[in-house]
Amino acid sequence: MTEDKVCIGIALVGADIQVATRASGCEIAHGRFPAGPLGTAALLSYLADWQTPMRLAVATAGAAALGLALAVGAPHGREVFLVSAQTTQTVYAASDLARYAERAI
Template sequence: MSITQQKEEPPSACNDKICIGIALVGEDIRVAARADGREVAHGSFPASALGTAALLCYLTDWQAPLRLAVATAGAAALGLALAVGASHGREVFLVSAQTHSSASDLARYAEHAI
């Protein structure tokens, strides 16, 4: 599991909406986060029950409202979308993996989705 923060403040210091892209790629769950029009974090988790639990903890650490875009590439991706969207106040967009397949592209999609 690895997440790289690209800004100095911790996630809890963000007051605006955070846009997160999530893509299942092979044996990884890839994640990218955007705020204020730029990528602020990216990383990956194992595509397993433990990795999903770690991802859910990571998402909980953000103290701002979340908009999530999840690439739909099979039943596992749909299950992941349901899991990450379970918390109150989160918006989740299911996006065709054929259209947007990278976590960064998905985060940009969440940023611009209406």
């Protein structure tokens, strides 16, 4: 069950890292960070502010996205789902990925 977890979708889109955050079935935050080392550091800081278990769904459309997924999943208490961007012809939005993270597996 995901009632006690924050669910976050992360998508690397162009020059941005797009993020959507859901809790209790509702989107509670969204934002973007610049793709690159500074944006990754800002994203890691954003994730560190949540003092609760997390489920993260990260679209993996390339090596940079895979590296990002590995970076965000390092701390204990985080479940990370790698979502292949090649499973569909559309680009995943961060909000879609956050909903995916909410689903029980």
